[in-house]
Amino acid sequence: MSDALLTELRAALGKEAVITDADVTSGYSRDMMPLAPVGTPLAVVLPVDTEGVRAVVRACYEAGVPIVPRGAGSGLSGAANAIDGCVVLVLTKLNEIVEIDPGNRLAVVQPGVVNLDFRGAVEKHGLFYPPDPSSYDWCTIGGNLATNAGGLCCVKYGVTTDSVLGLEVVLADGEILNTGRRTVKGVAGYDLTKLFIGSEGTLGVITKATLALRPLPQAPGTFVAGFSSTEAAGEAVARVVSEGLVPSLMEIMDATSIKASEAYLKTDLGTGSDCQALLLCQSDSGGEVARRELAALEQICTDCGADMVYATDDIAEGNMLLQARRVVLTALEHYGIWLTDDVCVPRTRIAELIAGCDRISREVGLRIAVVGHAGDGNMHPTIVYQPDSPDEFARAQQAFDDILAVGLELGGTVTGEHGVGKIKREWLEKEIGPVGMRVHREIKNALDPTGVFNPGSMFSPS
Amino acid sequence: MSDALLTELRAALGKEAVITDADVTSGYSRDMMPLAPVGTPLAVVLPVDTEGVRAVVRACYEAGVPIVPRGAGSGLSGAANAIDGCVVLVLTKLNEIVEIDPGNRLAVVQPGVVNLDFRGAVEKHGLFYPPDPSSYDWCTIGGNLATNAGGLCCVKYGVTTDSVLGLEVVLADGEILNTGRRTVKGVAGYDLTKLFIGSEGTLGVITKATLALRPLPQAPGTFVAGFSSTEAAGEAVARVVSEGLVPSLMEIMDATSIKASEAYLKTDLGTGSDCQALLLCQSDSGGEVARRELAALEQICTDCGADMVYATDDIAEGNMLLQARRVVLTALEHYGIWLTDDVCVPRTRIAELIAGCDRISREVGLRIAVVGHAGDGNMHPTIVYQPDSPDEFARAQQAFDDILAVGLELGGTVTGEHGVGKIKREWLEKEIGPVGMRVHREIKNALDPTGVFNPGSMFSPS
Numbered sequence: 031m032s033d034a035l036l037t038e039l040r041a042a043l044g045k046e047a048v049i050t051d052a053d054v055t056s057g058y059s060r061d062m063m064p065l066a067p068v069g070t071p072l073a074v075v076l077p078v079d080t081e082g083v084r085a086v087v088r089a090c091y092e093a094g095v096p097i098v099p100r101g102a103g104s105g106l107s108g109a110a111n112a113i114d115g116c117v118v119l120v121l122t123k124l125n126e127i128v129e130i131d132p133g134n135r136l137a138v139v140q141p142g143v144v145n146l147d148f149r150g151a152v153e154k155h156g157l158f159y160p161p162d163p164s165s166y167d168w169c170t171i172g173g174n175l176a177t178n179a180g181g182l183c184c185v186k187y188g189v190t191t192d193s194v195l196g197l198e199v200v201l202a203d204g205e206i207l208n209t210g211r212r213t214v215k216g217v218a219g220y221d222l223t224k225l226f227i228g229s230e231g232t233l234g235v236i237t238k239a240t241l242a243l244r245p246l247p248q249a250p251g252t253f254v255a256g257f258s259s260t261e262a263a264g265e266a267v268a269r270v271v272s273e274g275l276v277p278s279l280m281e282i283m284d285a286t287s288i289k290a291s292e293a294y295l296k297t298d299l300g301t302g303s304d305c306q307a308l309l310l311c312q313s314d315s316g317g318e319v320a321r322r323e324l325a326a327l328e329q330i331c332t333d334c335g336a337d338m339v340y341a342t343d344d345i346a347e348g349n350m351l352l353q354a355r356r357v358v359l360t361a362l363e364h365y366g367i368w369l370t371d372d373v374c375v376p377r378t379r380i381a382e383l384i385a386g387c388d389r390i391s392r393e394v395g396l397r398i399a400v401v402g403h404a405g406d407g408n409m410h411p412t413i414v415y416q417p418d419s420p421d422e423f424a425r426a427q428q429a430f431d432d433i434l435a436v437g438l439e440l441g442g443t444v445t446g447e448h449g450v451g452k453i454k455r456e457w458l459e460k461e462i463g464p465v466g467m468r469v470h471r472e473i474k475n476a477l478d479p480t481g482v483f484n485p486g487s488m489f490s491p492s
Numbered sequence: 493m494s495d496a497l498l499t500e501l502r503a504a505l506g507k508e509a510v511i512t513d514a515d516v517t518s519g520y521s522r523d524m525m526p527l528a529p530v531g532t533p534l535a536v537v538l539p540v541d542t543e544g545v546r547a548v549v550r551a552c553y554e555a556g557v558p559i560v561p562r563g564a565g566s567g568l569s570g571a572a573n574a575i576d577g578c579v580v581l582v583l584t585k586l587n588e589i590v591e592i593d594p595g596n597r598l599a600v601v602q603p604g605v606v607n608l609d610f611r612g613a614v615e616k617h618g619l620f621y622p623p624d625p626s627s628y629d630w631c632t633i634g635g636n637l638a639t640n641a642g643g644l645c646c647v648k649y650g651v652t653t654d655s656v657l658g659l660e661v662v663l664a665d666g667e668i669l670n671t672g673r674r675t676v677k678g679v680a681g682y683d684l685t686k687l688f689i690g691s692e693g694t695l696g697v698i699t700k701a702t703l704a705l706r707p708l709p710q711a712p713g714t715f716v717a718g719f720s721s722t723e724a725a726g727e728a729v730a731r732v733v734s735e736g737l738v739p740s741l742m743e744i745m746d747a748t749s750i751k752a753s754e755a756y757l758k759t760d761l762g763t764g765s766d767c768q769a770l771l772l773c774q775s776d777s778g779g780e781v782a783r784r785e786l787a788a789l790e791q792i793c794t795d796c797g798a799d800m801v802y803a804t805d806d807i808a809e810g811n812m813l814l815q816a817r818r819v820v821l822t823a824l825e826h827y828g829i830w831l832t833d834d835v836c837v838p839r840t841r842i843a844e845l846i847a848g849c850d851r852i853s854r855e856v857g858l859r860i861a862v863v864g865h866a867g868d869g870n871m872h873p874t875i876v877y878q879p880d881s882p883d884e885f886a887r888a889q890q891a892f893d894d895i896l897a898v899g900l901e902l903g904g905t906v907t908g909e910h911g912v913g914k915i916k917r918e919w920l921e922k923e924i925g926p927v928g929m930r931v932h933r934e935i936k937n938a939l940d941p942t943g944v945f946n947p948g949s950m951f952s953p954s
Contacts, residue, residue: 132734133840156736178679189677207927213836214868215651216905217640217690218912218923219932219950224686228679245736272594274618274707319781374675378595406676443678450680461680465669469939470681476938477931
């Protein structure tokens with residue numbers, strides 16, 4: 031059976047596009063989440079076009095062999111991890127920017143285009159594609175669509191789904207579904223586009239996307255504030271929201287993150303030794319408006335008791351400050367292996383989440399650094415453990431779950447942007463309950479009745 | 493069977509909440525679209541809470557009697573029109589604003605709240621709910637959700653779905669599904685929220701919604717430009733888009749609309765007698781930015797050959813100019829009955845759509861006024877006919893369809909914001925094709941297997 035499938039795949043895609051060498055396939059078998067289970071695939075296939083994807087889907091559907099679709103593998107939920115006996119469907123070779131239409135501010139792309147490459151291409155037309163996950167220099171648009179990826183832009187510009195007009199999707203039986211349209215509005219039928227976005231490869235394979243673009247914003251001005259208590263920083267975030275400010279970026283770093291970042295960059299962020307939280311904000315509104323926004327942010331932070339405030343419209347200096355945020359995960363590798371979590375809480379509850387992480391850190395006896403997108407409440411508490419210690423790994427797993435429980439208690443969600451994948455299935459159930467699960471399974475069964483697409487990711491079939 | 497159902501409904505809701513008097517039920521049996529078929533309901537029911545809705549759904553589900561959910565009846569697609577023997581489920585008595593949370597910029601509302609009432613309530617907190625369909629002074633939030641309503645705000649702020657965080661939905665068997673969350677980001681599971689929005693009452697009954705709010709924008713500045721050719725006006729719209737301007741409102745009126753509006757308001761818009769198109773724009777960015785945006789709009793319109801340009805930051809004067817746009821449909825009643833269409837085309841193709849409407853007008857020998865949301869390509873060509881002429885009505889129907897064909901030819905959609913309902917079922921099929929229809933039916937059958945919800949609206953079951 032397997033041999034027949036491999037023969038069929040080779041006939042459809044060419045021999046080089048079907049890999050069974052375990053040394054090579056292992057490199058395509060997992061994403062960046064160490065907690066997630068990993069299986070051994072039957073094969074890894076790399077089609078170059080939609081017809082190739084259709085051939086793979088048809089062959090696997092007929093053979094009853096599951097497909098795990100995959101982009102660059104930058105995911106943090108194990109959604110793209112192989113399961114035993116599956117075919118890993120790699121989309122990176124469908125990497126063409128098909129069209130950029132400045133007159134309608136849209137573009138058509140294949141899923142394997144790297145986020146940063148796409149950003150650069152549209153920037154030449156004075157256009158802007160907002161979604162900017164941390165891995166934007168290597169993650170693909172297809173992976174961004176499958177996970178409904180976020181990033182630093184979300185506080186002002188939303189998540190991936192907010193930038194998508196339509197999709198081309200290969201369904202379980204190999205038929206091609208076109209969703210959405212090229213117009214910015216449209217209500218003809220159900221919103222299938224947004225159903226497939228964030229479905230983590232469980233409903234179909236996205237082979238093309240029509241993306242909405244925005245005018246390129248102004249070069250950002252940057253503002254930082256240091257606080258000697260996380261409560262004060264949390265209060266400042268809540269005030270920014272309630273007073274109607276919409277910065278283009280608003281990140282928070284706790285004391286552990288600040289120290290790790292400073293050590294790694296061999297620099298001093300000027301926060302002082304008793305700094306417990308740093309807020310890092312930008313405005314891309316330009317000119318007088320940006321200055322007014324940054325001044326308002328400064329006023330709020332000062333009112334909330336910031337010990338240090340600093341604003342600059344120097345681009346290089348702004349990039350340096352942003353770099354302190356961007357390097358946190360890398361900086362934490364100095365202390366061990368990291369395991370990053372992803373909870374999103376109401377924006378009034380950020381300080382409570384950080385306090386909860388602090389308590390959990392003491393309980394499990396492991397360093398937990400909290401960084402996150404304060405402007406939208408999406409926090410990434412990151413647990414550090416020693417790779418050679420099974421005991422520390424077990425405690426890290428415990429902390430990972432405890433943080434999710436705190437997030438739910440605070441009225442939040444167990445994943446703001448990384449997804450459910452193979453690590454948060456039981457947490458999805460806790461969050462959405464039995465009726466929600468039932469509806470998920472009804473939709474899954476309707477569109478993928480034999481369970482060919484990424485079975486066991488997001489939720490178990492029955 | 494019917495008697496047993498009525499008895500059960502009366503027991504659950506109280507006698508007054510179950511209406512069978514044909515004189516009364518007829519008032520709840522149709523929306524504002526004269527083309528749509530209308531049936532005679534078994535009863536009209538007006539529950540006052542979610543439990544009442546559940547009781548209605550359970551009873552009808554058991555009895556095999558279809559439910560047509562309904563808000564205020566301002567719809568323009570017949571989606572809320574009764575079918576023979578159905579129960580019309582009126583949601584207007586679930587009209588409580590449950591919560592306004594300025595700290596998280598969100599609100600929780602029941603479906604029967606009138607859009608304008610809700611806008612007013614959040615405005616007191618300095619907050620803004622963008623979706624503003626033309627009927628905003630009487631349409632309900634529930635109807636807006638069911639149709640994914642748009643309005644004048646969409647060019648800058650998007651449509652209804654862009655302002656919704658979560659829903660409470662009564663499913664076919666009476667179970668309650670909670671979708672989404674109170675956080676601004678979240679990817680736990682499929683995006684069921686956006687699946688129900690715009691589903692026109694065919695998948696469930698929305699009984700509560702968590703809505704995202706924005707900071708209240710600045711008072712708008714207003715700009716108008718008159719053109720002696722629609723091509724020039726269309727070119728100006730395309731240039732506004734491609735040059736990255738995002739006005740908060742950008743409407744277009746053709747010559748027929750301008751004349752009707754001027755006659756109705758007994759005023760002169762200053763466009764001159766050979767004016768073929770008027771662009772009406774606003775910026776709500778405030779201060780210097782608004783002045784800069786309006787100046788850029790003026791420059792583009794002048795470059796494109798506008799014969800008249802005029803800008804004002806006087807609120808009253810801006811409202812007067814906007815009034816000229818808002819009264820067009822009423823003004824057209826001077827000439828006969830109107831039938832308004834709803835197509836959305838790529839923003840570069842607006843002039844071609846207007847030219848197509850002009851051609852169709854001559855072909856069918858009826859007046860067609862084109863007004864629309866130029867900034868997002870969503871046009872409302874409005875056909876005027878004599879109520880006592882079956883021949884004119886038939887020609888109006890012909891024009892209605894011909895306009896949709898032109899919209900599709902231009903790469904557009906057959907409905908930008910009004911929905912499919914009972915008048916565009918075959919057009920939905922033309923737009924999305926057999927695979928799209930198959931997926932629609934698969935989802936409908938998965939969530940509503942017995943077809944209790946609004947059967948025959950949007951598409952036929954099989």
